[in-house]
Amino acid sequence: MTAAQQTIHVGGEWRAALSGATREIIDPVDATPFEVVAEGGALDTDDAVAAARAAFDFGAWPRTPVADRAALLRRVAALLDRDRDRIGALESRDAGKTLEEGRLDVDCVRDAFRYFAGLVENENGGGRVVDAGSDEIRSVVVHEPVGVCALITPWNYPLLQASWKIAPALAAGNTFVIKPSEITPLTTVVLIELLLEAGLPLGAANIVTGPGDTVGARLAEHPDVDLVSFTGGLVSGTKVARSAADSVKKVALELGGKNPNVVFADACSTPDGFDTAVDQALNAAFIHSGQVCSAGSRLIVEEPLRDRFVAELSRRAELIRLGRGTDAGVECGPLVSAAQLARTESYVASALAEGAVLRAGGGRPAGPGYFFRPTVLDRCHRGMRVVREEVFGPVLTVETFRTEEEAVALANDTEYGLAGAVWTSDEHRARRVAGLLRHGTVWINDFHPYLPQAEWGGFGKSGIGRELGPGGLAEYREAKHIYQNLAPRPVRWFAGTTTAKG
């Protein structure tokens, strides 16, 4: 990795913050610092935007043929394969994931680069010919890069979220400045190194490590930024949207979720069905300690099934092995920070005060670090904060329903709309319910998988726009209509005639 504290990359040069400020990166497993990065500010951001602007207006990347752009993305994918173990281990330590999750994240990042390389390659030059209704008119719509993109990412999937923005932005021919979360910036710095190693022209990729309220806010308001793509929480996302509106730039927001996992009793009518639905409910809620935007944090289960389902789920939640992600047998790491731990504790306390019944977990285990035990809260209802708001910790709430209509109403009763699942053995019901759910991704008898080929994003307050899929590339493009008159003549709209000819 780049020399300590030189984690800002501007126009081809690695450097420290202009102010000299630094930040310690904390290992969430034992709450001790293990790395130091540059703490950039508004002036570093201005430099980075100027570099990206010059690289877009005068540089090679936007003018690079599509086939060469795709080839570079594929080289990045190959470098990710080469460095999988190193990067996976760094992600594991920085974000508190298991090593296996860290490595799988690297695979998903690689797949995003490959996918967008293939997508632009297969367009064969793009361009849609429009039938203008006349042989004398030639009309075509082409797609061009937006320009300078500001990419702002969160701490739960630092590298993955970065790749969902960087890969399409570059595939489309843009230049960018990325600002990773200030608490987990390390793998994004490594990704910039790989882009340079793969041969990306200098200035096309810039990174400023630093806080959201200075670096992030400056990016969102900067007049030379053409697009801001933000993934993070609702509060910061709203501020970004406001700044983007004031400066009239394109904006894409991937925000939070409060995702329902609806289980009908018919899905559990066999022992295998029951085991699968419980196992996946566990995975939906507790993978990466629930710090997943699409976490299935609301279990909505058919009333007669509740006691059996919750008993088994709680038994298994108690067995989840917490620890350092690189240690053998560990299934779940800690929360990412002291702040996230305090937030989770406060939600559990408020739920219990509001009448929830604790079935598993409920507190911190003994020892150092930001660990919180996987928690199941039964007898929850919509009036509770813990049911309405995103906890972003290992906390599962249980609600029940008696009819299909009630299940759908509960699942849609959220200001968010990122993802949701329905478990049933009835094919007609599965399709009916999937059609009625107001969420950007709906799983039937599954939870969590996504495909780079399919759009990802949310209804409601889960965001604006989409990542991945053709829609994820479209975010980074402007449409241009080129209308050519093959037989120009005067229109004679105005009465006066032209006297001077030639």
Ligand code: NAD
């Ligand atoms: P956050 O909003 O605190 O921070 C996200 C990023 O925004 C960070 O880089 C931060 O520094 C920056 N930021 C903060 N304030 C800013 C401001 N005023 N202007 C510009 N940038 C600012 O979110 P977080 O705590 O890092 O991440 C957790 C959130 O991210 C959760 O709500 C989660 O649901 C969401 N998330 C959503 C998706 C998705 O695909 N929809 C994916 C991952 C995470």
